[in-house]
Amino acid sequence: MPNNAAIAFENVGQVFATDTGPLEALRGVSTSIARHQFVAVLGPSGCGKSTLLRLTSGLLKPTSGSVKVFDLEVTDPRDDVGIVFQKPTLLPWANTIDNVLFPLKHRGGFVAKDDRQRAHDLVKMVGLEGFETRLPNELSGGMQQRVGIARALLMDPDILLMDEPFSALDALTREEMGFELLRIWQERPKTVLFITHSISEAVLLADRVIVMTDRPGAILEDLKVPLDRPRTVETTTSKVMHEFAGYLRSLLLKRAA
Numbered sequence: 001m002p003n004n005a006a007i008a009f010e011n012v013g014q015v016f017a018t019d020t021g022p023l024e025a026l027r028g029v030s031t032s033i034a035r036h037q038f039v040a041v042l043g044p045s046g047c048g049k050s051t052l053l054r055l056t057s058g059l060l061k062p063t064s065g066s067v068k069v070f071d072l073e074v075t076d077p078r079d080d081v082g083i084v085f086q087k088p089t090l091l092p093w094a095n096t097i098d099n100v101l102f103p104l105k106h107r108g109g110f111v112a113k114d115d116r117q118r119a120h121d122l123v124k125m126v127g128l129e130g131f132e133t134r135l136p137n138e139l140s141g142g143m144q145q146r147v148g149i150a151r152a153l154l155m156d157p158d159i160l161l162m163d164e165p166f167s168a169l170d171a172l173t174r175e176e177m178g179f180e181l182l183r184i185w186q187e188r189p190k191t192v193l194f195i196t197h198s199i200s201e202a203v204l205l206a207d208r209v210i211v212m213t214d215r216p217g218a219i220l221e222d223l224k225v226p227l228d229r230p231r232t233v234e235t236t237t238s239k240v241m242h243e244f245a246g247y248l249r250s251l252l253l254k255r256a257a
């Protein structure tokens with residue numbers, strides 16, 4: 001395992017205790033993600049994708065093996081790891097800026113003038129200039145998700161964990177958000193672990209796609225995406241994208257056969 005990895009999973013297993021007995025969610029997951037690499041994870045429902053993400057964030061400890069971030073075993077949530085969930089879980093009474101600043105406030109941190117400026121800059125970066133004082137219910141789903149992304153970027157984390165971040169959005173907004181994320185990622189390089197059910201989204205965004213098996217989740221294939229950057233709208237209709245997506249689809253279907 002290279003020791004310059006941003007994230008390293010070493011023989012990770014996760015067994016949950018449930019009412020009906022132990023449930024093995026992950027088995028023997030070993031892989032590493034280089035700094036500033038964009039890795040997408042695809043796999044059937046319940047194969048442990050979110051569990052992998054929670055283990056990386058420190059919200060959960062593995063029952064076997066280890067998860068390391070920059071060579072240190074993950075024991076607790078860290079400031080250099082930002083998370084974006086499917087639903088942005090914004091505070092309904094707080095405006096855009098205050099929602100972005102929430103992680104700082106939550107940690108009991110003093111919000112300095114610089115922090116407020118950073119929040120304004122991030123809000124601008126995610127395309128919400130002019131919406132700084134709006135409440136979440138005055139924003140569309142896509143805009144709320146942008147607030148969630150700006151919030152995850154507040155501490156300028158090196159690692160960004162994203163759990164189906166665009167799945168609640170309509171197809172067009174979803175694609176737009178994907179390109180937006182690539183723009184942000186190029187502007188402020190980050191190590192991204194991105195969970196999705198969308199093959200085309202995984203291919204369009206990532207450097208590498210990890211395909212998981214059914215539960216207990218293990219790595220079925222780990223593939224480099226054969227597309228140059230920057231990715232553009234043309235990429236989405238390219239032959240290479242089409243063929244690679246087709247291969248991934250066959251992998252996922254074979255598994256279900």
Ligand SMILES: Nc1ncnc2c1ncn2[C@@H]1O[C@H](COP(=O)(O)OP(=O)(O)OP(=O)(O)O)[C@@H](O)[C@H]1O
Binds near residue numbers: 018046050051052215
């Ligand atoms: N805290 C928990 N206690 C018990 N079982 C759990 C817990 N968290 C997850 N599981 C179970 O572990 C398995 C993997 O869950 P996980 O959410 O990681 O899957 P997933 O691949 O992200 O699924 P989906 O694609 O449907 O979101 C599932 O069977 C789930 O029910």
